[in-house]
Amino acid sequence: MVMLSRLGLDSSSELFRELPSSLRMSRPLALPAALSELELLKTLKALADGNLNLDEHPCFLGAGVYDHYVPSVVDHVLGRSEFYTSYTPYQPEMSQGMLQAIFEYQTLICELTGMEVANASLYDGGSSLAEAALMGCRASGREEVLIARTVNPFYREVVATYLRTAGFAIREIPLDESGAVDLDLLAAAAGSGTAALILQSPNFFGILEDLEAAGNILRRRAPAASFVVSADPISLALLRPPGELGVDIVVGEGQVLGNHPSFGGPLLGIMACTEKLLRRMPGRIVGETTDAEGRRGYVLTIQTREQHIRREKATSNICTNQALNALAAAVYLTVLGKDGLREVAFNCCWKGHYARERFRSLRGFAIPYQGPCFREFVVNCPIPPAELNSALIRDGIIGGYPLARHYPEREELRSAWLLCVTERRTRAEIDRLAEAAAAAAALSPVFPSPEGGTVLENDL
């Protein structure tokens, strides 16, 4: 009322006098009535309780989002409201905290990937891959992107959507019998029209791709093309960094670094590249500089790539990114440190292989792909995986991901299940999963009997 009277107005409706009356709503919005904080909490708690959560139920789903442990420190740092209630650090003198944190994040990503430069984040692993594909098209002046069918099918869909809209072509390279991309077919497909090659390692099936061999083929057959790799940042504690293998652009899903699964978002799009491609990179970049007194400080830099300066000539349209998730990644990598991250990666590797061998020895189940894997693996099931999942839920276990929908052309994946084992899973949980799956399969009417089954012979 103080403000109204100082403006000499009787009611706030006078503030809207420039709106044509035909456009003014004549009824209240049809929305539920306001709730007090207490009612709100009860209502939302009831919705949250309508879901099975990963704290109370062991989960063997991966396929792009992973159930790694998030140390307490991460959420406490993220809860500092100086961070989370700020915005893009346009005024660096007042935003040194976020700027330095992002600068440190960029450094950590460079260390993991072996690349020269990293940006401040993109939306998620899928859209980062799409942006990398577009970078490849622009850098090479070519128009066809090659992508392995071993890349996460959700990512492939995102890349296809972006490229289709921008007017570029995409060609998928099938896999071989080991579960990795078929290098002969890759060699046949790569040529002078190739803009970029996209691989993922560990790939969608958990199998490690031979990046070195694929890179050599690409250099020989399509020297102008960009080599793009989607890498898992935790696996990079053990695996050769893409930067040592001639890769031009590394992207990845950073959710695994201290971010909760959160029903698939917010995630964290990682992007790093060679110095040569720096000015084609999308997104914010933080750089070091000095202030008027010579002290070290940080600013957003190389902004002539960005939409607020270049408008339609920008390298991307991204503005708001996933800064807080990048902060989570930086805190995670700091708290785990050099030894901790390696231990998490070893645990994933050991437990993943233990689970794979457990299923290999299980009657009726088979392991179709034998290549080296990291944290995920494919299992052929004697009954449809969706049925297995339903049975497991009754035991309080969240099972794996059924693959058939994404690979109708692959005979061996018709009844396939993608399982994921992180460091959070215990041996007892893995054993329980195997036993419950075996029991569910044995109870199923479609399960062949031990006497007459032909399906089983090669597995026993």
Next chain:
Amino acid sequence: MKTIFERSRSGRRGLLIPPCDVPEVELDSLIPRRFQRGAPPALPEVDQLTAVRHYTALSRRNHGVDSGFYPLGSCTMKYNPKVAEDIARLAGFARLHPLQPAETCQGALALMHDLERYLAEIAGMARVTLQPAAGSHGELLGLMIIKAFMARRGDGERRRVILVPDTSHGTNPASAALAGYRVVQVRSGPDGDVDIEDLAARLGEDTAALMLTNPSTLGLFERRIEAISGLVHRAGGLLYYDGANMNAIMGISRPGDMGFDIVHFNLHKTFATPHGGGGPGSGPVGVVRELVPFLPVPVIEKGPGGYYLDHDRPLSVGKLHAFYGNFGVTVKAYAYIRSMGPDGLRQVSEDAVLSANYLLSLLRGHYDLPFDRPCMHEFVLSARKHKELGVAARDIAKRILDYGFHPPTTYFPLTIAEALMVEPTESESVETLDAFAEAMVQIARDAVTNPEMLRTAPHTTAVRRLDEVAAARNPVLRWKRRDSEKGEGA
């Protein structure tokens, strides 16, 4: 301040990992040696307290809405309710995998389904998707939908142009270019509204759409929006609504009623979800009925067995996020809408517009006002007269830092020389607005009497003015150990 790498000491750690309870096989037997890395990545080695103190110190060198006034125009830096943070952290939301069978995530699907409907009602649209992760991601999706719709209608080949006003956000033309369109700018007239004659001259057979913000980026309501809508639609084009400024019109006017066909929302602006130091945001998109088939997959449907995700949408543009967008952010927006209710949301917009007009009344006369009209939720001042005294909008912004306020948006819109764009939001008290106005008035006086003080501002922040030119010229984009520091740590 030291970097975390400079605090690192060999052998220290911040967390224990549980011992492995399966056989610890020799790595070479699982992964061929040539796939393994030689030296481990050089991550910091610090104890937990050192890590916590480092990040606490960093947080104290950062300004958020909780620290003080943040009138960053076009960004709607309103209060972020704390209860929403607690809700988003509930295990039933945060600890949920996106590929869980539908029967195990009915609560999450119900929330998304209802939020889509609330947003559709607020904007006057037929249906909404929550998939875009930010406003510009929503713009890109909107343009993909336009492209797919026109391709199906049969005139997509010739409709290659997206029109944007010269005052538009940079994301509008950038999104259009990313979607493969040619961008043509439309002039704004002397009153700040779109120049209708210029628009009419640029509309034609090649027009795909006009992207518009209303209220505009000048903080003014586009009074001839109905005429604009008629012109665009008669030319066969569609009308796209950039929702960055929706905070001014909730419950008062709806983009759908104005004639818009596609709308994006910025949940991190209008719906009080925190900006996170630059993200995560969320940019849902609403469309009119005939565009619904083109929405990205999956869409949430409700059947007799409960909520489910429908991937079988033959006309869909595809996918632009691996899963369903920034779910954790949408939870907070849902909580906000439920706690405000229909009257509360209308009150938000009324108060936001009142605050802006009040603040404008205190600054009128002290700064140049390019358009002296009633503003909506924000207004644009110009420091062009101060520039003649040798004080730029940048200098004024830097001096505001010394008062503990975040400065307004500067140098945007591009059509206004030395622009200062102020958005106070509904959250702020009259005392805060008075204090800010007092500082701004003092700075305007100092521009005359002591311009040097402004040119060398800020004087009280953690660092003084930073050399952005040097940063861009010689990019240092990661920390590297200097030779002199070798042997100090790891």
